[in-house]
Amino acid sequence: MSYKLLLINPWIYDFAAYDLWSKPLGLLYLASFLRNQGFEIHFIDCLDKYAENAKVKVKKYGIGNLPRTIVEKPTVLKHIPRHYARYGISEELFIKQLKLHSDADAVLITSIMTYWYPGVKRAAELVRKYLPNKALILGGIYATLMPDHTKKVIQPDYIVSGPGEIKTLRLLSGLFSIPADTFKIPETLDDYPYPAFDLLNHPDYLIVMTSRGCPYDCSFCAQKRISMRFTQRDPQAVADEMIEHYHKFRLRDFAFYDDALFISKKRHIEVILEKLIDSRLPFRLHSPNGLFVRFLDKRLAELMYRANFKTIRLSFETSNESRWSDMYSKVSNEAMIEAVEHFKRVGYRAKDLEAYVIMGLPDQSLEEVVASIIFVNNLGVIVRLASFSPIPGTREFERAVARGLI
Ligand code: B12
Known part of the structure; x- marks a missing residue:
């Protein structure tokens, strides 16, 4: 039954x-x-x-x-x-x-x-x-x-x-x-069926997730309490899914939902992008989630450009050096400058790029936010302010409680 x-x-x-x-x-x-x-x-x-x-x-x-x-x-x-x-x-x-x-x-x-x-x-x-x-x-x-x-x-x-x-x-x-x-219990992430996009009424774009979890545990992020241990899918399986969905739904816009898309880039995202380029299909790719700037190099920027990556949101968060260790130093002013240079060298304009700047951290001054905005703006990159959302179980939440702010 x-x-x-x-x-x-x-x-x-x-x-x-x-x-x-x-x-x-x-x-x-x-x-x-x-x-x-x-x-x-x-x-x-x-x-x-x-x-x-x-x-x-x-x-x-x-x-x-x-x-x-x-x-x-x-x-x-x-x-x-x-x-x-x-x-x-x-x-x-x-x-x-x-x-x-x-x-x-x-x-x-x-x-x-x-x-x-x-x-x-x-x-x-x-x-x-x-x-x-x-x-x-x-x-x-x-x-x-x-x-x-x-x-x-x-x-x-x-x-x-x-x-x-x-x-x-x-x-x-x-x-x-x-x-x-x-029941059939899957052994790997690639054994799970694709998301049931057929249930959506008239989708205008589709989503793809190439991994679950994140190897980092940034002070404001809750993923360690939500996701499984960081696990990446087989890049060929990801490309196959996107190509199949392109044909099935006739949609070319795909947004990545990964927390950490650039980890082990040579055997992961670079392979996915190469396969999408080889498919010659007119994909348009988007990452509304912040990408880790420290991992970007010329080769990855070039593949992103050729694969038609259209929405590139970079995790910058802050120009305040004392906070970078809270984010495992995957962010720094230098890394941000270099990333923008790589993107520019392969054909993007600075204004094609966006960067998240976090605001409202428990002990964050207005000056820190303004300095971060100015830093990003001076690079010609579009600023995306992200308000801090206090999430129970994160280090930032505990700090806020300890200071009597929550
Ligand atoms: C993709 C993503 C986004 C996307 C959109 C997500 C969406 N659907 O709207 C974008 C980039 C737009 C986004 C934006 C933001 N996001 Co966001 N985002 C995520 C992210 C990375 C993945 C969520 C996801 O889809 N995961 C994939 C699926 C497969 O996993 P899942 O949802 O957990 O589902 C599994 C289980 O939960 C369970 N499950 C789910 N539903 C059900 C139902 C039933 C009945 C059962 C039994 C089980 C079940 O089974 C599923 C399969 O295993 C999470 C972090 C994370 N790793 O979860 C943050 C996260 C959800 N985002 C977060 C935040 C803070 C934001 C922003 C507010 C950031 C900002 N300041 O601007 C914005 C605001 C969004 C808005 N629209 O207002 C926070 C949540 C904060 C909070 N207070 O809840 C998270 C947790 C990240 C973090 N910082 O810790 N986000």
Whole structure:
């Protein structure tokens, strides 16, 4: 017998939200994995831009705005003089879709940014109301980083922490008394099926993830608590996936979601780029996640140029030398200058490049942020300010607590 699972990508509640190659990749991996194990998969995407004929402005490379409905601000945010909104489909459409799935055997909701939990909460409330007595399973980044908060605020029946495929399979096997020996457990990352992009309504771009985890543990980053040990996929398998998806979906824009795309570059990213160049397909490549500048050299810059890398966001973060050790010295002013030179030598203009500058670290002065902005700006590179998000379990969070700031 096949069990029916309803997977939900909830809304975002925030002051602003933008589809910057933003897809629920974890949930889509889970979907294809469970489908391969024999489960019937259904999906509600609260962030489907095209669901209700909303006027969607899709910008260059498929990114763009999300439809929004202004909602009341939570009490703690009342003092902020900006609109607070629910981004995504209407509640009416969500409820209508829920009702279509009243025969689901379990409901699985994902969670991404911790501070997006109000969207998860609302989706869970409506699931409880319209699909009562269904097992409600919650996983994803927020659920992993803040399990106590999740238990208290969302009150799911089950929380799955960290990489979800195998744990969820075990959970479902227990819930539905399916003998575990009927399952096929993957041995390597390349044995996992590709993410179920077919579930998305009219995607404008696709995502690719060539590795999971990161060998570093920067003071503000939570990946060590979320991902598995740093593991890279076979570069040939990555290129094969991209080529297959290009043909299947007729999409040329691909965003990399890796934390650490440039590690072991000679046998990883360089091989992937060479294979994409050899394919002669008109890919456009994007890295919205910050790339490690210290690893860049002329050869890699050249391959990026030839493979048509269009969005290059560099992890610069700060020009304050005393912080570089918090980031394993993969950043420095010199490395940044050199990286920009390499890119320029192979054909990019400085203004084709963007660099993240972090702001709002617990003891960071305004002068430090301004100096970092000026440094990047003087190189001709576009500055992307990234506000520090305090995440429990990170060194930066502990520092903030120790100083009484949180
Ligand atoms: C890709 C990425 C992005 C992308 C977009 C991501 C998206 N979907 O919207 C971009 C580059 C745009 C981005 C931006 C930002 N990001 Co970001 N990003 C990531 C990154 C590197 C990977 C996330 C991912 O997709 N992983 C891949 C999938 C396969 O893994 P997964 O999601 O964990 O899913 C697995 C499990 O969680 C589980 N699972 C998932 N769903 C479910 C559901 C169920 C039911 C079950 C059982 C299991 C399950 O199974 C999955 C498969 O194993 C993470 C770091 C990380 N390593 O996780 C940071 C991370 C999520 N980002 C972070 C931050 C801070 C940001 C920014 C705020 C940075 C900034 N200051 O500007 C912005 C803001 C984003 C926004 N839109 O507002 C933080 C989160 C902070 C927080 N408070 O939650 C993270 C954790 C990095 C960090 N600094 O520690 N990000």
